[in-house]
Amino acid sequence: xxxxxxxxxxxxxxxxxxxxxxxxPGCGDYAVLAQVQKLLPTLGIPxxxxxxxxxxxxxxxxxxxxxxxxxHSIHGRAPAIASGxxxxxPELSVWVVSGDGDSLAIGGNHFIHxxxxxxxxxxxxxNNRIYGLTKGQYSPTSEFGKKTKTxxxxxxxxxxxxxxxxxxxxxxxxxxxxxSDHPHLLDTLRRAAEHRGxxxxxxxxxxxxxxxxxxxxxxxxxxxxxxxxxxxxxxPMRFGKDGSKGIRMRGFEPEVVTxxxxxVTEADLSVHDESxxxxxxxxxxxxxxxxxPVPLGVFRAVEAPAYETLSTQLAAxxxxxxxxxxxxxxxxxxxxxTID
Amino acid sequence: MxxxxxxxxxxxxxxxxxxxxxxxxxxxxxxxxxxxxxDGMQLTxxxxxxxxxxxxxxxxxxxxxxxxIRAPTGTLFGVSGYQIQFSSGQVFxxxxxxxxxxxxxxxxxxxxxxxxxxxxMIIANSGAFNKTNLQKAGYQSNPLDDGTLTDFRLYTIDxxxxxxxxxxxxxxxxxxxxxxxxYYALGLMLYLYSRPIEDEEQNIRxxxxxxxxxxxxxxxxxxxxxxxxxxxxxxVSTYQVRAADIKPxxxxxxxxxxxxxxxxxxxxxxAKVPLFLGSxxxxxxxxxxxxxxxxxxxxxxxFQAEDEIAGICSAIGAAYGGVLGLTTTSGPGMALKxxxxxxxxxxxxxxxxxxxxxxxxxxxLPTKVEQSDLLQAIYxxxxxxxxxxIAARSPADCFDCAIEAFRIAVKYxxxxxxxxxxxxxxxxxxxxxxxxxxxxxLDVWFRTDPDGFQPYARDENLARAWVRPGTPGMEHRVGxxxxxxxxxxxxxxxxxxxxxxxxxxxxxxxIAKDIPQLEVEGPQSGDLLIVxxxxxxxxxxxxxxQAEAAGKSVAHVHxxxxxxxxxxxxxxxxxxxxxxxxxxxxxxLSKLLRERYLCDVIVMSKVQGKMFKVSxxxxxxxxxx
Numbered sequence: 001x002x003x004x005x006x007x008x009x010x011x012x013x014x015x016x017x018x019x020x021x022x023x024x025p026g027c028g029d030y031a032v033l034a035q036v037q038k039l040l041p042t043l044g045i046p047x048x049x050x051x052x053x054x055x056x057x058x059x060x061x062x063x064x065x066x067x068x069x070x071x072h073s074i075h076g077r078a079p080a081i082a083s084g085x086x087x088x089x090p091e092l093s094v095w096v097v098s099g100d101g102d103s104l105a106i107g108g109n110h111f112i113h114x115x116x117x118x119x120x121x122x123x124x125x126x127n128n129r130i131y132g133l134t135k136g137q138y139s140p141t142s143e144f145g146k147k148t149k150t151x152x153x154x155x156x157x158x159x160x161x162x163x164x165x166x167x168x169x170x171x172x173x174x175x176x177x178x179x180s181d182h183p184h185l186l187d188t189l190r191r192a193a194e195h196r197g198x199x200x201x202x203x204x205x206x207x208x209x210x211x212x213x214x215x216x217x218x219x220x221x222x223x224x225x226x227x228x229x230x231x232x233x234x235x236p237m238r239f240g241k242d243g244s245k246g247i248r249m250r251g252f253e254p255e256v257v258t259x260x261x262x263x264v265t266e267a268d269l270s271v272h273d274e275s276x277x278x279x280x281x282x283x284x285x286x287x288x289x290x291x292x293p294v295p296l297g298v299f300r301a302v303e304a305p306a307y308e309t310l311s312t313q314l315a316a317x318x319x320x321x322x323x324x325x326x327x328x329x330x331x332x333x334x335x336x337x338t339i340d
Numbered sequence: 341m342x343x344x345x346x347x348x349x350x351x352x353x354x355x356x357x358x359x360x361x362x363x364x365x366x367x368x369x370x371x372x373x374x375x376x377x378x379d380g381m382q383l384t385x386x387x388x389x390x391x392x393x394x395x396x397x398x399x400x401x402x403x404x405x406x407x408x409i410r411a412p413t414g415t416l417f418g419v420s421g422y423q424i425q426f427s428s429g430q431v432f433x434x435x436x437x438x439x440x441x442x443x444x445x446x447x448x449x450x451x452x453x454x455x456x457x458x459x460x461m462i463i464a465n466s467g468a469f470n471k472t473n474l475q476k477a478g479y480q481s482n483p484l485d486d487g488t489l490t491d492f493r494l495y496t497i498d499x500x501x502x503x504x505x506x507x508x509x510x511x512x513x514x515x516x517x518x519x520x521x522x523y524y525a526l527g528l529m530l531y532l533y534s535r536p537i538e539d540e541e542q543n544i545r546x547x548x549x550x551x552x553x554x555x556x557x558x559x560x561x562x563x564x565x566x567x568x569x570x571x572x573x574x575x576v577s578t579y580q581v582r583a584a585d586i587k588p589x590x591x592x593x594x595x596x597x598x599x600x601x602x603x604x605x606x607x608x609x610x611a612k613v614p615l616f617l618g619s620x621x622x623x624x625x626x627x628x629x630x631x632x633x634x635x636x637x638x639x640x641x642x643f644q645a646e647d648e649i650a651g652i653c654s655a656i657g658a659a660y661g662g663v664l665g666l667t668t669t670s671g672p673g674m675a676l677k678x679x680x681x682x683x684x685x686x687x688x689x690x691x692x693x694x695x696x697x698x699x700x701x702x703x704x705l706p707t708k709v710e711q712s713d714l715l716q717a718i719y720x721x722x723x724x725x726x727x728x729x730i731a732a733r734s735p736a737d738c739f740d741c742a743i744e745a746f747r748i749a750v751k752y753x754x755x756x757x758x759x760x761x762x763x764x765x766x767x768x769x770x771x772x773x774x775x776x777x778x779x780x781x782l783d784v785w786f787r788t789d790p791d792g793f794q795p796y797a798r799d800e801n802l803a804r805a806w807v808r809p810g811t812p813g814m815e816h817r818v819g820x821x822x823x824x825x826x827x828x829x830x831x832x833x834x835x836x837x838x839x840x841x842x843x844x845x846x847x848x849x850x851i852a853k854d855i856p857q858l859e860v861e862g863p864q865s866g867d868l869l870i871v872x873x874x875x876x877x878x879x880x881x882x883x884x885x886q887a888e889a890a891g892k893s894v895a896h897v898h899x900x901x902x903x904x905x906x907x908x909x910x911x912x913x914x915x916x917x918x919x920x921x922x923x924x925x926x927x928x929l930s931k932l933l934r935e936r937y938l939c940d941v942i943v944m945s946k947v948q949g950k951m952f953k954v955s956x957x958x959x960x961x962x963x964x965x
Contacts, residue, residue, distance in 0.1 A: 017817070019829060048812045053657070063817050064830065069809035071660060072819030073653070074683050080618075080650035084657025084665070085809070087641050088616050092661070092809055110653075113646035311641060318636035325638035327609050327776035330602065335543075336592045336773065337394045339583075 010041035017067040023058060028179035028205035029126060033065055035186045036095075036124075040068075043193055045093050052095045053082040055102040058133050058207075059126040062097035076107020079114035082121050083307075090308040093193075096123040101131050104140040104162060115171035118197035119307035124189070125162055125202050126179075130211035148210075163286035163299055166200045167279050173199040174282060175298045179206060180219035184230075184296060191298055197306040204294075218294060231285070231297030236269035239293050246270075247292070254284065254292060274301045362577040363534065368427030369581060370435030371529065374452045375444030375465075377420040378410045380522035384442075385422025386768075387526055387543060391535045392426040393593050393770055396583030399426035400878065401768045402434035402951070407623065407706045414468075414476040416447045428582035432734075432878030434767065436953040442525055444468060444499070446477035453489075460492055463528065465521070467498035495574055499524050499565075506564035510557050520561040527565025534580045537566050587772060594771040596735040596764035597624070600694060601631035603742025604666055605638055610743070611750065611782040614639035614663040618654030620647055620673065623706040624762040625696035628668045648676035652693065656680060659689040660818070662786060662808035664746055668694040670762075671713050672703060674720075681755055682721045683820045685844065688796075688804050690749035690756075692742075693727075697761040699949045708949025709763030711874050712925035717757045718903045718932070724841045726848035728752070729903040731759040733877035736771040738764065741900065743782070748854070750784050752847055753803040759902075761924075763875040763951050790814045795828035802847035852904040858912060862888060862895035865915035867965040871941070873899040873929055876922050876952055883957035892965055902929070910937045918964055920944055922957055 015037040023029045040050060050068035054060035056075035063070030069092075073081050078096045086094045096114075103111045103125050114121055130148065131137040138148040138155045141162065145154040166174045173195040177188040185203065192199035204215045217227040229239045229247065237247035238259070246269040248257045257264045273281060282300040371388070375381045382403055389401050404421045411418025425435035440461045443449040445468040456462065469484050483489055484496050503521040510517075523544070530537050541559050548555035569575060594602075608615035619629040621644070633642040641658070645651040652667040659665030669677065674695050684691045697713045699705025717729045728748050732741040738760055745758040787793065787805035790813030796804050807814050816828060824831040825839055860869075862884060872880045877898050884896045897912060899905070913919055913933065919941040921930045927943035934941060944960055946952055 046812065048810050048815055051660075051809050063819070066817075068815050070815075070817040071657075071687070072817065072821060073656075074679055074820055077649060077653045077680065080645065080653035081657035081660070083645075083650070084616060084618055084643065084654030084659075085661045086657075087643060087654070088614070088658035088661035088663045089809065109646050110650055113650070315636045315641070322637040325605070325635060327606055327779075330605060330635070330638075331773045331776065332590065332592075334592055335390050335393070336590055337396070338590050339396055339586045339588050 010047055012037045012041060014047055015040050015067050017065050019064045021065050022061065024209050026208040027058070028128065028203075028207070029059055029062070031179040031182060031185065032124065032126060032203055032205065033062065035182060035189060037066070039186060039189050039193065042190075043093075049091065050093050050095065051082075051085060052097060053078045053085065054097045055107055056133070057099040057102045057131075059097055059099040059205075060102060076102050076105070077110060078102070079107065079110040079121065079123065083114055083117070083119050086120055086308050087311055090120070090312055094121050096121050098123065098125050100125065100127045100129060100139045100141045100162070104160070104165065112165065112169035115166055115169040115198045115200060117307040118170070118172050118304050120196060121198050122192050123198065123200045124192075125200070126205040127162060127202050128205045128207035128211055129159075129214050130207050132207045132210050136210040161286050162202045164283060167283045167286055167300060171200050171300070172197045172302050172304045173298070174300045175200070176202045176204065176296050178204040178215060178218050178296060180215065181296075188297065191301070195301060197304055218296075227293055229288070229293040229295045231272050231274070231295050231299065233272055233274045233298065236266050236271050238266070238269065252284070254288070256292060274298045276300075277302065361575070363580050364577045365580050365582065367429065367581070368425060368431070369440065369533070369579065370423065370425045370438045371440040371442070372421055372423040372438035372452060372455070373442045373525070374419055374421040374448035375522070376411075376413050376448070377406055377408065377418050378413065379420070379444045380519065381420050381422050381444070384522040384526045385424060387540060388529055389424050389426075389593060389768060390543070391530060391540060392424070392533070392581075393591065394539060395535060395581075396586065397426040397428065397581055398431040398584040398586055398770060399424055400431045400434045402763070403766045405707055414445055414447055414473040416451055416477060419448045419451045421448070421452060426581060428584050430584065431769070432881045433951065433954060436955050442529065444521075444525070446473045446479055446483070449483060450477045450479065456492065458491055461495065462489060462492045463495045463497060463525075465499040465525070466496035467500040497528070497568070497574075502564065502568060503561050506560055507557050510553070510560065512553055512557050516554060516557065520557050523558045523561040524565035527562040527567075528569045531566045531569035532575060532578050534578055537562055586770070589772045591770045591772055593768045594735055594739075595627070595766055595768045596732060596738040596760050597627035597696065597766065598631055599736055599738035599771060600732075600742045600758075600760060601628050601635075603739040604628075604632065604692075604746070605635060605640065606739070606776070606779060607743045607746035607782060608639055608664055609776070610779055611664060611746065611784045613784050614641065615666060616641045616643070616655060616658035616663045617666045617668065618643045618645050618651040618658065619668045620645050620651045622648070622670045622673045624698055624765045625668045625670045625673075625694065627765070628694065628696070648673040649680060652677040652680040652684075652691075655691055656684050656687065656689060659684075659691050660687070660809070662806065664750075665689070665691040666694070667691070668696070670696050670698045670706070671700045671716075674713060674716060678721055681727060682723060682725050684755040685721075685725050685727060686820050686823075687818045688753045690746070690753055690806070692745045692749055692756050692758055694742075694745075694758045694760065696765040697759060699762075699947070705949045707762060709761050709875060709951055710924050710947060710949065711759075711761060711876070712928065712947070713759065714873075714902065714925065714928040715931070717759060724845060726845050727755050727757050727903065728848055728851055728901075729757045729759060730900050731874040731902055732764060733874060733898055733900065735764050735767050735769045739771070743779070744900070747782055748851060750782065750806070751803065751854075752801055752851060753806060754848065759874060761875050786811075787814070794826040796823060796826055798843070802843060802850060849904050851901075852907045855901045855904070855906045858897050858906050858908050860895050860897050860912065863893050864895070866893040866895060867916065868892075868894045868918045868920060868961065869913065869916035870894065870896045870920045870922065870957075870961075871899065871913070871929065871933065872896065872922060873902060876924065879952040879954050879957050880922060882954040883961060886954070886958050887961045890962075892961060894961055894965065899929075902932075905932070905936060910939075913937055913939045918942065920960065920964060922946075922952055922960070924952070
């Protein structure tokens with residue numbers, strides 16, 4: 001540990017690899033890369049302890065651009081590969097970078113089971129609601145009716161919310177941010193990095209070529225305050241340019257109200273609680289659709305034992321109980337006999 | 341039954357038991373226990389095999405069970421069986437045809453009778469031959485008294501009723517009493533084959549330690565069966581098999597799956613590198629996952645993944661992390677793992693993929709033996725994607741193959757496919773327990789020197805260096821895209837791709853230099869060479885020995901390494917007039933040999949979900965020379 005203190009502090013530059021970044025100019029992925037490279041040196045973790053694992057898709061090129069350990073694997077399987085790495089080497093900081101097709105279509109199974117187990121992975125899902133690398137087919141998050149190359153008459157697939165899926169799988173940390181708001185992106189990633197267990201972050205990310213403008217309302221400074229609800233733990237759910245709008249519950253139905261109008265006071269508004277043991281509130285927020293604002297921030301952050309910790313503990317308990325295994329004992333256990 | 345001698349009238353003591361009737365000494369015997377899948381036949385067979393093992397016999401077993409867990413009682417498809425051959429000589433198979441059939445119900449009799457040796461012994465649980473059960477088995481009349489079995493020595497014993505009587509005062513329920521009848525049958529057989537029951541009583545008490553009243557009931561049932569056999573006038577004689585002439589040492593009975601598990605633990609200990617198993621339960625490979633899951637006091641992590649793909653992918657992740665990555669499966673699971681195997685080839689990471697083959701295609705015959713995944717193992721991936729393949733020949737050989745698989749994997753930085761099958765995975769034989777200190781160490785080297793490091797630079801074996809994440813100054817990326825031959829960065833350069841394809845192929849082909857010289861049984865040249873691989877070993881060995889005894893010139897070579905093939909195989913094939921390849925598929929190794937050596941071979945194929953009988957191979961030998 002003494003050695004570490006002598007090492008000069010890491011900078012963003014230390015996390016940039018020598019590879020040319022090959023995303024389309026203007027792609028939202030650049031912002032995520034930049035914020036991750038900005039975040040990592042501040043975490044107090046030596047660079048060699050990071051590993052970035054990805055699947056297939058535009059976002060999955062991410063590891064090539066990080067001067068860390070990394071693997072660009074196969075479509076949808078990054079959470080499974082990362083789980084094996086994390087279990088084998090719990091001390092590493094293991095990140096998964098994925099997209100809406102990679103995580104929610106071909107890799108849906110691994111995505112939900114990583115979160116079910118609460119294994120210590122940081123999963124960043126860049127959701128551009130389109131297949132970019134194969135040049136413009138609809139994805140599991142594309143809107144109903146959307147016209148793409150494989151849905152020329154409009155999509156009849158119903159999209160689902162990655163946040164709802166994550167919550168349904170029992171994720172202990174679930175957050176959403178957007179590529180255009182760099183400070184919010186950085187803050188959200190930091191919260192994810194600090195979480196123990198699976199941390200899931202959906203980044204709403206613009207595909208400039210095949211789905212440009214999907215998140216314009218959130219990117220445009222004129223409109224974004226009305227379009228988004230910034231979630232803050234313990235605070236009433238207020239939004240809008242002057243913060244006058246809010247969310248009020250009528251039974252299980254949310255509605256937009258204006259504070260000061262029709263006798264509505266701040267006390268009538270719902271209060272965000274990211275640490276509620278019951279995931280109901282988070283799920284309710286994950287289902288928000290127009291005319292309700294898009295919630296951004298931490299939906300849920302609860303403490304639960306991380307899978308790799310439990311796994312390590314099982315092994316330690318087994319050793320405490322039985323002593324470290326020896327081949328001599330193992331081979332000669334059970335029913336043996338001797339031939340002279 | 342191979343009867344050698346004699347009758348005797350004087351009482352004498354055998355195995356600590358006072359015998360009051362003639363003892364026939366026999367060389368070897370094949371016994372098959374059959375009943376409903378809930379009748380406990382696997383347990384009975386297993387316990388019987390332990391008992392003969394303790395007596396110093398060589399033996400081989402074959403469990404044969406349906407893929408239904410508890411099929412409706414009394415049905416033909418619900419029959420579960422366990423066959424054992426034990427002998428005073430060497431045993432290589434569980435035997436072609438049972439000398440003795442213990443049938444717990446009509447369905448069991450019906451499905452197994454065609455296999456029983458002419459004149460063989462049938463012990464039938466007569467109480468189960470009631471109207472309902474006969475109907476379920478499709479018998480119009482009771483085979484026990486309608487002349488069906490006149491060619492056999494039939495013993496009818498109402499095992500269920502006798503067990504019931506023996507246990508009626510124990511206070512356990514009727515249902516629980518019903519579950520004790522397999523121990524009654526075991527008691528009968530232990531007496532008939534001159535085995536003591538004290539050891540078995542201990543086994544029962546240990547097995548049911550948490551339910552002492554059930555343990556007691558089973559002990560009573562065991563003793564009752566034993567006493568019945570002793571006191572009834574029914575059995576004219578009892579039988580004794582002399583201890584086999586076996587290499588001295590300490591032994592235990594082991595199945596192929598268990599041996600594989602121990603081999604993997606040994607590989608990890610020998611390499612001083614932790615083992616990670618990522619797997620998804622699938623018959624008949626699940627035992628390996630279960631065995632290793634119970635050994636967490638070693639440096640072992642087991643991960644029951646969400647599917648077959650995650651099984652191998654987690655193992656790849658672990659291998660990237662610097663531990664021994666392992667995944668275990670059977671045919672359909674292999675199909676699912678295919679893409680990830682390709683990734684492992686591109687990443688050049690050590691990984692062992694174990695396929696305990698079963699009948700295919702698709703779901704096929706989950707509990708039956710077949711060798712039809714050989715070409716899948718060698719070729720079944722997209723792109724030019726070479727993977728070394730080895731196969732085990734017997735249950736105990738799975739131990740050695742498990743270690744060998746990792747030896748190749750770490751030396752050459754490559755995934756390795758280890759083929760076992762349902763025939764040896766669940767079958768048991770005696771295993772001479774090795775001295776761990778005498779096992780060859782397994783060399784693993786992790787590069788830690790960043791000076792001049794190139795992720796895809798190679799050593800003299802064309803293997804790249806293994807680097808553990810966490811090593812300072814050596815951060816690098818790997819992936820499934822084609823990469824530059826030194827830096828590992830993405831490269832779409834046409835000549836670089838060709839170079840990498842050639843390198844990957846040359847690396848695997850180069851493993852041939854590590855394959856030991858082939859060992860040939862029989863003449864070094866001549867009329868007929870039998871080339872086998874995998875679980876056909878036992879049948880071929882015995883058939884060849886019989887043919888040799890009958891004056892035939894027959895040689896046998898058994899391949900462990902199937903990719904690459906041994907360097908001396910081509911010369912060997914050329915030294916015989918005829919080459920015969922028995923395989924439990926339509927001729928997959930035969931195809932490889934023809935393609936590789938331009939040598940004609942005769943295919944001997946069987947795809948019935950069963951092993952070759954010794955007699956089948958023997959008959960084929962006689963046809964050929």
